[in-house]
Amino acid sequence: MSKVLMVGNWKMNMDKSSIKKFYDSFDKKDFVDGVEVVICAPFPYLGTIAELSDKISIKVGAQNMCNELAGAFTGEVSPLMLRDFNTEYVILGHSERRQIYLESDELIAEKIKIALNSGLKPILCVGEMLEEREAGKEFEKVYKQLLAASKCISLDQWHNVVIAYEPVWAIGTGKVASASDAQNMSKYIREQVKEFAGNEIAENLRILYGGSVKPSNVKELMECEDINGALVGGASLDAADFKSLWGTL
Ligand code: PGA
Numbered sequence: 669m670s671k672v673l674m675v676g677n678w679k680m681n682m683d684k685s686s687i688k689k690f691y692d693s694f695d696k697k698d699f700v701d702g703v704e705v706v707i708c709a710p711f712p713y714l715g716t717i718a719e720l721s722d723k724i725s726i727k728v729g730a731q732n733m734c735n736e737l738a739g740a741f742t743g744e745v746s747p748l749m750l751r752d753f754n755t756e757y758v759i760l761g762h763s764e765r766r767q768i769y770l771e772s773d774e775l776i777a778e779k780i781k782i783a784l785n786s787g788l789k790p791i792l793c794v795g796e797m798l799e800e801r802e803a804g805k806e807f808e809k810v811y812k813q814l815l816a817a818s819k820c821i822s823l824d825q826w827h828n829v830v831i832a833y834e835p836v837w838a839i840g841t842g843k844v845a846s847a848s849d850a851q852n853m854s855k856y857i858r859e860q861v862k863e864f865a866g867n868e869i870a871e872n873l874r875i876l877y878g879g880s881v882k883p884s885n886v887k888e889l890m891e892c893e894d895i896n897g898a899l900v901g902g903a904s905l906d907a908a909d910f911k912s913l914w915g916t917l
Contacts, residue, residue, distance in 0.1 A: 671828065673874050673897030674914050675706045675791060676904025677731060677759060685698045686712055691720040693907040699725040703914040704897075706757050708791075711745050714753040721754075729757035729791070732765060732899060734758070735778040736785070746833045747786035758783050759815070759899070762793045773816035781820035784828060791830040791899065792817050793878070796856070798837035806835070807856055814857065818864040826869040830859055832899040838879025840901060850877045853895035864895060883912040890917055 682690070684902050687709070699705065700881065708729035710718045734744035750758060761776035774793070783790040794813040798808035810833070821829060833853050835845050845853075854875045862870035877889050878899030888893055905911045 671702050672803070672914065672917065673876060674702050674704070674866065674910075675677045675708060675729060675757065675759075675830075675832075675876065675897065675899045676906060676910055677708045677762070677878075677899055677901050678710065679731070679901060679908050681708060681905055682709070682713065684713070684716065684747055687716055687720070690722065691717070691726075694724045694862055694911065696724060698911050698915075700914065703917070705914070707825070708757065708759050714750065714755055718754040722759045727757065728753065728755045731759045731762065733758050733760070733779060733783065733788075735775060735782055736784065741821065745885055747783050755788065756791045757791055757830070759791045759793060759832075761817070763795060763834060763839060764791075767836075773813055776813075777820040778815045780817050780829070784821065784825045789828045789830060791832050791876070793832045793899070795834040795836050801835065801837065810853065810857065811860060813904045814860050814864075818861070821865075823865055823869070826861075826865045827872065828896075830874045831861075832859060832876040832878045834878035834899060836879075840880070842880050844880040844882075844885050844889075845877070851890055851892035851894055854892065858894050874894050881913070883909055883916065887916055 685741040706727040708731045730750050733747050734741055737746050760779045765771045778813045780790045794800045794810045796809040800809045838845050858870050861873050876897045876899045877895050880902045882903045
């Protein structure tokens, strides 16, 4: 299996001076061979982090993008623009996009397709709401999200796809899923991808857990067999917290 993938999702936080401070507090020795580190920054700062990332091993990611390449889409950002700033990853289908901006499974699938065709690596977020888990419908919900996306991914593109399991009730709430719940869903995701794309692709698929990941719980989560990394919101805003996520593995 490949490296552990640690992705920071800054959401709509940070500014020019806090970003400089964040990057200044990293040193080459903070990075280790087995861990790939990505920061997904707000659009206006992608150029800044791309420049700062030149000096240290943090890859550039975005948090969203348009499902079109160019044209009359006021307020949108094209995948080609992201590529212009050396962006390698893009988070798609985050629950905040699904809930607040009403992005559907179909729209997210279109975005996945155009991201892959533009040379970006999509991090597809899937996950259930609290009511769905309480009703025993978490697998059904995640299956629906995976199925829609899988229809837009060709077999030769799967190696560039990352899936993040983020139970909505665990995001920003301090309530982390138990390691066994996170492992069970990650295993389920890998099994479904096996159905969609075959054994080899499923085995090599990187599955992240996201939802209140912090230095105190990361080790247990990363030890789960089917979890290959983390998508981290709150704990990625502070450089010391963020680097300690992989410092203790
Ligand atoms: P959190 O956010 O780590 O603050 O829970 C995770 C996410 O929304 O990706």
